[in-house]
Amino acid sequence: MKRKNKNNENKGLSSTAENGKKAAPGRRNFIKRAILFLFGAEAAYLLFDFFSGNKKKNFEPEDLYEVGHAKDFEPGRIYPFTSGKFYIYKFDDGGMIAISYRCTHLGCTINFSEQDDKFICPCHASAFNIKGEVLSPPATRPLDTLPIYIKNGIVKVDINHPKKRKRFERSQLTYG
Numbered sequence: 001m002k003r004k005n006k007n008n009e010n011k012g013l014s015s016t017a018e019n020g021k022k023a024a025p026g027r028r029n030f031i032k033r034a035i036l037f038l039f040g041a042e043a044a045y046l047l048f049d050f051f052s053g054n055k056k057k058n059f060e061p062e063d064l065y066e067v068g069h070a071k072d073f074e075p076g077r078i079y080p081f082t083s084g085k086f087y088i089y090k091f092d093d094g095g096m097i098a099i100s101y102r103c104t105h106l107g108c109t110i111n112f113s114e115q116d117d118k119f120i121c122p123c124h125a126s127a128f129n130i131k132g133e134v135l136s137p138p139a140t141r142p143l144d145t146l147p148i149y150i151k152n153g154i155v156k157v158d159i160n161h162p163k164k165r166k167r168f169e170r171s172q173l174t175y176g
């Protein structure tokens with residue numbers, strides 16, 4: 001009987017050991033899954049960070065003045081937006097610029113002369129070319145530009161953040 005018990009005990013031990021061996025792969029699988037999960041979470045985080053980073057790059061202010069579709073603007077023509085107080089001009093290569101109505105001398109509202117193809121200030125006769133550069137004093141610096149955002153062809157202008165500049169540069173143009 002004792003032998004039987006021993007055998008049984010041995011059997012018990014060996015079955016426990018077997019169970020232990022069987023349990024080991026289960027633990028390994030669990031650890032593998034946990035590691036895979038952590039890698040997956042890390043990858044998801046990196047992807048989220050990447051795309052939210054792009055969003056930041058393409059960030060648009062909320063309060064924008066919509067002016068229409070980019071394809072509706074003819075190159076070489078000036079478009080006044082009276083309520084927004086700016087002009088839009090589209091260059092031959094498709095680049096667009098938004099120019100503020102505000103004279104850089106003392107702030108009067110400029111007018112565009114189709115006949116002379118230039119902006120003229122009624123207050124002290126400063127004149128500016130189509131790019132907003134000074135042609136005649138007393139103004140000494142170009143007309144301010146306004147940031148343009150083009151998304152899905154729709155052109156929007158940020159009228160709250162005029163940009164001062166020393167000269168015209170192609171980097172001031174926005175392309176759709």
Ligand code: FES
Nearest residue numbers: 103105106121124
């Ligand atoms: S305010 Fe425009 S020229 Fe003086």
